[in-house]
Amino acid sequence: MSDTTQSYQNIAPSGAAKFRQRILPFAVFIAIILLIPLTDPSRTMYALMHQMAIYIVFAVAYNMLLGKGGMLSFGHAVYFGLGGYLCMHAMNWIADGTGIWGSFPTFFLPIIGFVGGGLAAIVIGSFSTKRSGTTFAMISLGVAELIFAGAFMFDSLFGGEQGINGDRMNGPEVFGLSMGPQSDIYWFMAFWTILAVIAMYAFTRTPLGRLSEATRDNPQRVEFIGYNPQRVRWLVFSLSGAFAGLAGGMSAVNYEIFTPEALSLIPSGFVLIMAYVGGITYFVGPIMGAILLTYMSSMMSDFTEAWLLYLGLMFVLIVMYAPRGIAGIIFGIWDGIRGPNAGEMMRKWAVQLAGGLLMLIGLIVLVEVAVRWSNGWGEAFEPFGLHFTHGSIVTWIVIIVPLVAGGYLLRLAGREKEEMPA
């Protein structure tokens, strides 16, 4: 081994650090996925987890663009949707069994989604990635509207309002999965989620992955190290679209139907919120966001009809006060506990937590009372046997006092931070 070889290995991360930072998280992730079926989940749980898997892949793919590439897209569901639609057609070709499709297992449909989403992104990206920043964001919005509108015009491709449906239980079986029961689909989801997430992580370690971050931070300098930033953006955009298409393929197999809504601004916005709430500066952020928001969207709607309002509030609060998202909060706490001022930090967090919870109580009472009042059913909000009506003075005390007290505590904790010497 030459001198230089030894020397550059000295400055590279050590084997142990690499294991801790790169291998271990994936090992835990995979282990959790493999262990979940042992808990014998209910059908509802399966349905929820499959939805999570789809959104994990979609959100991480989206973050290749937003977090790693610095491109804010308002229409990434276009590639999710086009990939998914292609898979629905492929599913029907498999059912017909003509040509090579007769021997194509539905298990591998996400590959078709990958190709479909990727091709769409190559074509659309060829002009949309010429610009970055606001221009790119506006083009993505325009393209999303265009494709959505177009979807209602081309019925044979998109199936009009009914969409296109199919049957996943055709074609040859692989890995002994009939693709019928939810537990079979679980392994399908596990396979593609693990594969896609590892592939997308590996991408961040490739030359193009590094250049993508370089282009995000400083496109001008990229030009002066011999790279065309437009080309970098286009390639990253295409790959991101391809992985979004793969998620679309997973969705096609899961639901056996695709409607034009899947291409609309609503899922595009939802994936943006997922990635952002999870934390776009971390690879794991969008995974956390996807799990949390999928859970919220399916479970919170059982508790309250105002859940979208809570979702919106959470998004606004994260953007304003925790721009590094949930992953940022978790890693921040982790670093704080291990840091030198652990006691100090914990005290501050306790105050912040108390303040946040107090405000939350006031807010929940306000929202729930308001929703019931505005619906005109004359219902009262009755948590834990309590009775809140919009006319009662007690209700307003329970709203205002916690809001004010919580706000005061949060300001107190915030001010302490400012007073601490730098």
Added chain:
Amino acid sequence: MTAPALSLKNLCKSFGPAKIINDVTLDIAKGERHAIIGPNGAGKSTLFNLISGLYTPTSGTVSLNGTLISGVAPFEINRMGLSRSFQVSNIFANMTVRENVRCGVLHSLGQGYAFWKSVTSSKEVQEKTYEVLEHCSLVDKANTPAALLPYADQRALEIAITIAGGANVILLDEPTAGMSHSETDRAVELIRKSTEGKTLVIVEHDMGVIFDLADRISVLVYGEIIASAPPSEIRGDPKVREAYLGDEALPEETV
């Protein structure tokens, strides 16, 4: 006769009615260390931007080793062997020092836009990165995020990225601006070492650095080159004294 490393012919650049560069003609031979000096607003940075492809000339041409490069995209000019630094540190702030240099190395070692292999798979890239880090005395800061570097080290990193691709023509825009005396000395040493056998074009305000480093000096005033000669002649040129140096003391001849 071989073509000059850089050749500017009747170069003009206007922004609206304002003529920033006016009919500049200049040949810079291979291996020459050429300094461009001039008062603030003389158009030095604009000249750099024209040469490196950031701006397209209003008229006139720029040639690199005999090949016309005016109107060519900056990344293509860079691939042809011309690299530049910036007056304001222009680094990848969110990356570590090592990753910064590695980005600068990638293209010259044929890594292209590869997304099918790890960035660490090429031994050549690793070794070249280390070489550049060592050359610029940045090895012990290799894993520091670039944004956290002290100012002088950021400037060194700026130079490191500039030379990482192995370009033959190096353009440095005020590399020692804002540095202390000892830092400046270190930077000059680094520049001298890094441009050994290469063509250097440097814009600088520190006269000590200029007269120390340059083989030839061009004086740019209001977009025109009023003199282009070796340091000893520039020192004595009355036109230069009047137009630019004024009463400022020139470093005394100390030979």
